[in-house]
Amino acid sequence: MSKDIKVKDHITLFNDERFSEMFERKRELYENAATKEEVAKTLEWTLGEEYKELNFKREHLVVNPLKSCQPLGALYAAIGFDDTMPYVHGSQGCAAYFRSHFCRHFKEPFPAVSDSMTEDAAVFGGHNNMYVGLDNVYKLYKPSMVAICTSCMAEVIGDDLNNFVKNAKEQGNVPEGSLITHAHTPSFVGSHITGYDNMLSSMLAQVGEKTGEVKDRINVILGFDTYIGNFREIKRILGLFGVDFIILSDPSYNLDSPTDGHYKMFNGGTKIADLKDAPNSKATLLLQKYSTVKTIEFIEKEWGHPVKVVNPFGIKGSDDLMMAIAELTGKEIPAEIENERGRFVDAIGDSYYWVHGKTFSLNADPDYAFGLTRMVMELGGEIKHVLLTNGTKDWEADTKALLASCPQGSEAEVYAHKDMWHFRSLLATDPCDFIIGNSFAKYLMRDTGIPLIRIGFPMFDRQFLHRYPTIGYMGGLNLLNWIVNTILDETDRKTMYTTSYDVIR
Amino acid sequence: MSKDIKVKDHITLFNDERFSEMFERKRELYENAATKEEVAKTLEWTLGEEYKELNFKREHLVVNPLKSCQPLGALYAAIGFDDTMPYVHGSQGCAAYFRSHFCRHFKEPFPAVSDSMTEDAAVFGGHNNMYVGLDNVYKLYKPSMVAICTSCMAEVIGDDLNNFVKNAKEQGNVPEGSLITHAHTPSFVGSHITGYDNMLSSMLAQVGEKTGEVKDRINVILGFDTYIGNFREIKRILGLFGVDFIILSDPSYNLDSPTDGHYKMFNGGTKIADLKDAPNSKATLLLQKYSTVKTIEFIEKEWGHPVKVVNPFGIKGSDDLMMAIAELTGKEIPAEIENERGRFVDAIGDSYYWVHGKTFSLNADPDYAFGLTRMVMELGGEIKHVLLTNGTKDWEADTKALLASCPQGSEAEVYAHKDMWHFRSLLATDPCDFIIGNSFAKYLMRDTGIPLIRIGFPMFDRQFLHRYPTIGYMGGLNLLNWIVNTILDETDRKTMYTTSYDVIR
Amino acid sequence: MSTIDKKQAEDFIESVITQYEEKTYKDRKTHIEVVEPGQEKCGVKSNRKSRPGVITMRGCAYAGAKGVVWGPIKDIINVSHGPVGCGQYSWSSRRNYYNGTTGIDSFGTMQFTSDFQEKDIVFGGDAMLRGLLKEANNLFPLNRGLSVLSECPIGLIGDDIEAVSKDISKEIGKPVIPCRCEGFRGVSQSLGHHIANDTIRDWIYEKDMVGQKFEKGPYDVALIGDYNIGGDIWSSRKIIEDMGLNLVAQSTGDSTFSELANVAQAKVVLIHCYRSMNYISRYIEEKYNVPWLEFNFFGPTQIIKSMRKIAAMFDDKIKEQTEKVIAEKYQPYFEKIVAKYRPRLEGKKTMLFVGGLRPRHTMPAFQDLGVEILLTGYEFAHGDDYQRTLEYLDSTTIMVDDMSEFEMDNFLEKYKPDLFGSGIKEKYQTQKSGIPFRQMHSWDYSGPYHGVEGFGVFARDMDMAINGAVWKNIKAPWKS
Amino acid sequence: MSTIDKKQAEDFIESVITQYEEKTYKDRKTHIEVVEPGQEKCGVKSNRKSRPGVITMRGCAYAGAKGVVWGPIKDIINVSHGPVGCGQYSWSSRRNYYNGTTGIDSFGTMQFTSDFQEKDIVFGGDAMLRGLLKEANNLFPLNRGLSVLSECPIGLIGDDIEAVSKDISKEIGKPVIPCRCEGFRGVSQSLGHHIANDTIRDWIYEKDMVGQKFEKGPYDVALIGDYNIGGDIWSSRKIIEDMGLNLVAQSTGDSTFSELANVAQAKVVLIHCYRSMNYISRYIEEKYNVPWLEFNFFGPTQIIKSMRKIAAMFDDKIKEQTEKVIAEKYQPYFEKIVAKYRPRLEGKKTMLFVGGLRPRHTMPAFQDLGVEILLTGYEFAHGDDYQRTLEYLDSTTIMVDDMSEFEMDNFLEKYKPDLFGSGIKEKYQTQKSGIPFRQMHSWDYSGPYHGVEGFGVFARDMDMAINGAVWKNIKAPWKS
Secondary structure (H helix, E strand, O other), X not given: OOOOOOOOOHHHHOOOHHHHHHHHHHHHHOOXXXXXXXXXXXXXXXXXXXXXXXXXXXXXXXXXOOOOOHHHHHHHHHHOEOOEEEEEEOOHHHHHHHHHHHHHHHOOOOOOEEOOOOHHHHHHOOHHHHHHHHHHHHHHHOOOEEEEEEOHHHHHHOOOHHHHHHHHHHHOOOOOOOEEEXXXXXXXXXXXXXXXXXHHHHHHHHHXXXXXXXXXXXXXXXXXXXXXXXXXXXXXXXXXXXXXEEEOOOOOOOOOOOOOOOOOOOOOOEOHHXXXXXXXXXXXXXXXXXXXXXXXXXXXXXXXXXXXXXXXXXXXXXXXXHHHHHHHHOOOOOHHHHXXXXXXXXXXXHHHHHOOOOEEEEEOOHHHHHHHHHHHHXXXXXXXXXXXXXXXXXXXXXHHHHHHOOHHHOOOEEEOOOOHHHHHHHHHHOOOOEEEEOHHHHHHHHHHOOOEEEOOOOOOOOOOHHHOOOOHHHHHHHHHHHHXXXXXXXXXXXXXXXXXXXXXO | OOOOOOOOOHHHHOOOHXXXXXXXXXXXXXXXXXXXXXXXXXHHHHOOHHHHHHHHOOOOOEEXXXXXXXXXXXXXXXXXXXXEEEEEXXXXXXXXXXXXXXXXXXOOOOOOEEOOOOHHHHHHOOHHHHHHHHHHHHXXXXXXXXXXXEOHHXXXXXXXXHHHHHHHHHHOOOOOOOEEEEEOOOOOOOOHHHHHHHHHHHHHHHHOOOOOOOEEEEEEEOOOOOOOHXXXXXXXXXXXHXXXXXXXXXXXXXXXXXXXXOOOOOOOOEOHHHHHHHHHEEEEEXXXXXXXXXXXXXXXXXXXXXXXXXXXXXXXXXXXXXXXXXXXXXXXXXXXHHHHHHHHHHHHHHHHHHOOOOEEEEEOOHHHHHHHHHHHHHOOOEEEEEEOOOOOHHHHHHHHHHHHOOHHHOOOEEEOOOOHHHHHHHHHHOOOOEEEEOHHHHHHHHHHOOOEEEOOOOOOOOOOXXXXXXXXXXXXXXXXXXXXXXXXXXXXXXXXXXXXXXXXX | OOOOOXXXXXXXXXXXXXXXXXXXXXXXXXXXXXXXXXXXXXOOOOOOOOOOOOOEOOOOHHHHHHHHHHOOEOOOEEEEEOOHHHHHHOOOOOOEOOOOOEOOOEOOOOOEEOOOOHHHHXXXXXXXXXXXXXXXXXXXXXXXXXXXXXXXXXXXXXXXXXXXXXXXXXXXXXXXXXXXXXXXXXXOHHHHHHHHHHHHHHHHHOOOOOOOOOOOOOOEEEEEEEOOEOOHHHHHHHHHHHOOXXXXXXXXXXXXXXXXXXXXXXXXXXXXXXXXXXXXXXXXXXXXXXXXXXXXXXXXXXXXXXXXXXXXXXXXXXXXXXXXXXXXXXXXXXXXXXXXXXXXXXXXXXXXXXXXXXXXXXXXXXXXXXXXXXEEEEOOOOHHHHHHXXXXXXXXXXXXXXXXXXXXXXXXXXXXXXXXXXXXXXXXXXXXXXXXXXXXXXXXXXXXXXXXHHHXXXXXXXXXXXXXXXXXXXXXXXXX | OOOXXXXXXXXXXXXXXXXXXXXXXXXXXXXXEEEOOOOOOOOOOOOOOOOOOOOEOOOOXXXXXXXXXXXXXXXXXXXXXXOHHHHHHOOOOOOEOOOOOEOOOEOOOOOEXXXXXXXXXXXOOHHHHHHHHHHHHHHOOOOOOEEEEEXXXXXXXXXXXXXXXXXXXXXXXXXXXXXXXXXXXXXXXXXXXXXXXXXXHHHHHOOOOOOOOOOOOOOEEEEEEEOOEOOHHHHHHHHHHHOOOEEEEEEEOOEOHHHHHHHHHOOEEEEOOHHHHHHHHHHHHHHHOOOEEEOOOOHHHHHHHHHHHHHOOOOHHHHHHHHHHHHHHHHHHHHHHHHHHHHHHXXXXXXXXXXXXXXXXHHHHHHHOOOEEEEEEXXXXXXHHHHHHHHHOOOXXXXXXXXXXXXXXXXXXXXXXXXXXEOHHHHHHHHHOOOOEEEOOOHHHOOOOOHHHHHHHHHHHHXXXXXXXXXXXXXXXXXX
16 A cells, blocks of 8 residues: 555645745745745744843733643543533633643543533523523433532622522522532632632532441542543552542543543443541542642541541552551551552662663642652652743742752752743753653754653643553652653653764663 | 762763764774774764665574574562572572673562582582582572573583483482472573563463362463563552452562562462462463464463463553453453543554654564553554564564554564664664664664654663553553653754643643 | 435434434525536525524634634744734644745744733733734744734724734734734634735735745746645645746645735735635735636646636646646646556545535545535535535535534535535544544644645545545444 | 672672572682782683573673674674574674765664575585675665675584685775684683684784874874763764874774774874773784784773873873863863762762773772772683782672672672662663663763763763762562
8 A cells, every 4th residue: 555646744744845934935025924934043042031021020820731621620520420511601712722722732632511501691690591501401411410610700790600500490590409519610710720720619518418427438539530541540549548539530431541442421430429428537648739739628528537647659549548548447558559659669670770860840730740849859859930821829838948958959940820832932041951842842852852751631632641540659769750751751862963873771 | 979079981971072083093003093084984884774784684693683592581580589599500600690780670679599510510410519509509598489480501411400400409419398399491492581481381280280279369460561560560450450469570579679678588479379379270361472383373272271371561452351350250341341441542542643654663572562662653653673583483473463453653663683783773764753662772762763652671770660551441551651751852952942842732 | 317306305304303402403594405417506505593502613813813824824924923822723733834944934834822811801912012022023033024913802892903003013013913803803714814914915915015026927826715724825826836836826735925925916816725815815906907816726636727827827838838738737747646556446425524614625535536415515605605615516416515513413414425525523423333534624633734745645535534444344243 | 998898709609609500600610709909910810601591691702803893893784694593683783883875875773684594504504605695785886895794603513604705805905804703712702802802913913904094193192991871982083183192093982994904004002991802902013013002991090191191202282281171171070070079979880891991990980989998899801800900999899700790699788888880681680679770881871981071971970870869769668
């Protein structure tokens, strides 16, 4: 087949001379383009100190931010429950965007309805949309639960979800006994992780039923963690401990479902019965902190059982995770886990000389940023910049304390509310050896020539990575793999035409 | 720390002008070097058709072969048994080489003794070396089994292992009842996979004790498979089936042991008792064919129970694996396995458009070569060349039949006994889009500019890859990951300064 | 012979839509029709609200205005004005290719947002917007203008972005164009196109802006309604040039502000995506008396037909050159592509549900490869789009407007096509059913599909999708 | 104050070696001694056979001849003559860097083998070798010579590679050098060095070959015994040049056949690795009357000392230039490196067990950084090497010849050094014990370690190893 006519697509087609000439002519005659000198000069200027200063003076404009809006996170919390329809009360375009965003990251379908509010709803309120919307949802999809969040429009006009849902039930828009949870998730407050927190805490509050009986079981909350492999990994770990558990929001069924010839909208997840019974577990373990602020507060206050929050990345984080499980459950840490720890440490021992002394700048959501910062330092890597758009004060303080505790963090700068255009200035004026970030950070790689290690969300331009775990010792091995082998790959590329292009490294 | 004095090592140091000038001067004044024109002309010539023809006419010289020698494979078979000391009867340098080779690949210690034969042994035979050698081995390491193979010297002078071992036992060089297995593994016959086969089949023959009772259990033999993750993966799979099994040679304990502050020479593996009892299993399943020719023959003839051989890569291969387990054990294929199949197929569906129509040339050991060839075609990739140094006639026939069965194989060429210098000619005169090969194939990438997907043995210049499984559906996901994400990475590099540098792919 | 039996199909459709809530049922009934080749009128209702609680594939006006009209113009800064999400989700997702240095003289793959916070909702965002526009202009001095694309809250809190834009435009001496494309307006992306077209009209042509001066000639044409997905407009441009014409302005793919203004300077305006840009072409004809012509550069049949139609607007030199290039260069290439791919695709059946124009534009290209269309329809088409789709039918076809995913699942299950072409949201669920899929908004990260080279890529990709080896392996062999 | 207590150490050693089989015990007893600074004689026995069944770190004569002497010469084709393995395992594993185009004018990282098959064992390999050498010369015409490195079977089956080499050399008009380095010869790599040196002597100098003609001057020197691991010889060369000397030939790292021949053309031969190359330097002195000088370019103390020693062989111009470059360039750099790393390394303890020279060469560099040596020894040293090691001691030290891995494990367990420097086979088991490790044969994929820049890399790497964050995390925190 390969010897037939070969078709060139955009990746190579436009390199043909005919096209280059065409582009050049167009630029010259019609585009009113800046001169090449102007462009070169401006480019150089944007990479300098003067520009950096100007750039950091920005008060209003945000360029290439590292955050999305609340309802996205709310949908992510919702998709983790069995037989549950995520529902966006607001404009239909919002739902379309959320769904596309997730589809592009997970390469999986992401069901969610919207009640398609338009101009008239702006005037009269969105209650009618919700009544018809819920009616259709139950008729078409027969979910066990509907999880409603809001997008901007509903929030700006002040729709009252609680009231609407009550009415819908009373009016008979929905079947008797329908379970509907709802959370206000205004896009102009916080970010996607806030929405996750709002939705999850609302679900716990609205569905959980405390009976007084305490069950020998723990709840586990992973937070806004898009590495689907982690949901399987924590189950495997808890299985080794022999612990009974409930994961509160487990999207690993819906977002990693088989291709077997039959599309199923709902593939599993946390059972509704478990959600109801969660307050009666003897403790709750959380694997994220900054994406679950309200949730933690709620559980501590309302369920009153022991709560542990760990950041389960790297050696220290995984140690914390294992010890937290042991502490909450009274179980011994299994020998197999200890063996895995040893194998992870072993892998670090085998490879850390490629990381030690290299400098790293990071982009991520706060919980990942904290964990990766610590893990990079565990490998001997030095941190230059940790830059977030949705960092919180707590995160900032925690991260600064972490960096201060370690020589590899001594020169690091921390930014909680900056964007990737700020980051570009930082990288251009104070370069590091490697960037860690999501797919959008590829622009930074292009602009600064600094290689990118792809860890984060969204990950649109690589496949399968989210299927691997990143937590615990075995997840740590994957992170290590991505970090070390990217360094090795870049080293190869740098040395390919020199004698340092070693076969053994 | 990063702001201190920065040390440059070879990766960047010699780019400094001072060194370039020095190199240039040395070349000009002292090296008696060919002129740059001569070099350029010769380089071009070596990449052309005329050279290819000359190159393929070689009858004697072998350049950059893709095989190692028998005892290497024998040691690999031996290291998979619990409390077993691999023993090389021959020159000590051989053992040093085998051990280094494995250490570089696995980044793990690889214990093996040699009996250090020298000139006098050449004259008088190596029996005395073996007597003292065995004595020391038992005194120092107290193994439960010693597995002896030979290197060239012992084979050329015709040492008789069977006799030597008998004498050693009779003379009391070893403790009463010592278990010593031995295999002749001449380096001038076959390759490392032949040695694996010889050692394993000898162990089965020398240690296995057929009792007549048939146990509800199967034997599993993975062959010369250096992806340690596969040993864990097959155990996981068999665990899901609920099958009782013995893995015959399981190096995953010795070659992936923890760093916990205590070095242990022997970390586990197939129990000697299991090796003894293996003939009494009800069936044997083999996951390689070309590395276990003698072993298959032996089991079929001597143990007389059902034997199945599958090549467990990709969809078809994993299907075969699962059905073979089901058939041999009478168990149903578990729903979880079916789910994993669906997830693997799903991942292929999500990504195959990056592979479809791309052309691939492969280098590997025969079992991997066969499996990867088939899997690449399952992804829609087209095969150009499959080139091995240690291919067998069977392998060649099987591979040709496979290629003929699929349009993606219609233009492929198969070479069973060529080397990587032949491969260079093929790639230069008839380029493909991607090479699949081991670390040495990086030279082909440099010489031809064709990107390399690293799968195989040895893998010296990337870390951890051997810790992942490659077999079954979940192993397939790793292979898919390496293939697709390498393609994506190369696409990024090719398009970085064009508009095709997409964030979503 | 048609695969679709009209009566059976109608019964099936009825069985599906009766499952809706009653008003929804009544509404949906008017959006679906089984049509026949030769049929004169299409009765499908369109451009109506999607019903709440039904998973629609549609987006919003902002998506139409930003993603389609304003977004691809490379030398202006498009500010997503409002909360962070809308700009974030639409960032770099349309693959409107352009040449230029991003962040310096081009801004296509950047996300500029005002990142509204609660205080902005409460106190209004106008003051902030002023500051923002100036910051943007300072940090990106080579921009040729800015647009302000309103998100939902802006219209609801009563901000006056027009006033702000006027002021700043004066202050910085560059166009600043406010675009009221709040997502709640209208029923789909389509109103966004219209609104954005109106802003182009009002803020460019009504102000008589012109672009870079060029030497005018008799063969000057403009090409609009091509968004350069995967390089579409470039392979189209090549055809125009091969015909001997002069392409003086293109929009909005790989377009500049200058070209946008200069569209009206051409002798003829060629429009590819009629749905999203017809407003402008009609207006230009009216105001400047420049005629426009719709054309279709998908697949050999339509490419050749369109080339002749365009050539017919010009003199014999152009006509001859057109015939020459067809005969000498294009036809032989098309034949090779068809020879390779048609045998692999002949008789395959597809469903196509995309945007507001592409189904009827790509159907002939599918037919050139022997592929039958079982079902088609549009996310956001208008009545005339459906009407004009009829002419491309060559078998009984189900026509659906604003198909819900519920309907889609049922159609896929029932008819098991060899290919479904739609959007990213539809892709993975289709594939789970074992049905090959191509994203026909974004060319599934491939492209171009327009023009001569584009047809090769299109044919290759459809073959790849339909005949992908993986689809033979959907079922576990132990499940019989 | 020494960390090692002599009496305790001796008792401990005894307790370890008594576990051997009796003859082995007696033998090993003579290979280990606890030595003190100032001690005049070292009684350690060396260059004896390793005992069977004891895991030795040693390799073979082939490894010494190919890996060290012939392998690094870039423009000759080194044929590993015999079965495939020896060449395969030693392929690209020594990191002898070179400049050149591999496969065209340079062949360092290629594996040429005759891949002996059973028939070759039975019928002999001479005919095959003839064909092979001609094939190699035809396919790689820019080679400047070939070597034939025998593997074990060659010596055992009685092939006459000398005759073949002579014939082919005549036929192709290039040197073809047969080297009888069968792995069973001798007790370690060391004999391989000697044999290979002898072949250089016999086939180059005895034949009065000369290399590229160059203009001779008073400052011409040759540098031998540097294998350019990670670029060592390049940073050494830089020092030589900085001193105002002319380096006219180097060997064998990044060396050519021409340079090898021209070593004898220099005014002085500088030898770095005395162990592997002293045979040649002695011979050249005898035959050509060219004096030789041993030097050491590891670490500030020895670099400066060596530079002065070398300068002393020349006139004042060189001496002045040497002092100038030390004072102005090297000393300030050394101070910076020491200032950064010594505080991090002061008082750390290491064990070093490598090759035949490096321990005594690198000890002063460790001492420059404040690191104490607890134990050292050589894989394949001779008596004089041990003798000369004494002068570098600054505390009580255990000296072990041909240390077995059994002994090594025991020493590591007992003394828990902060660093162990040895080879790849020893690396991972050391690390399992939680003890940092550096491969001191190959610089652990780093380098150069020679010369001024090399000291920086050395210091950085030792810090990295010893103070690597991972070593704090060996123990699970729940294990107290």
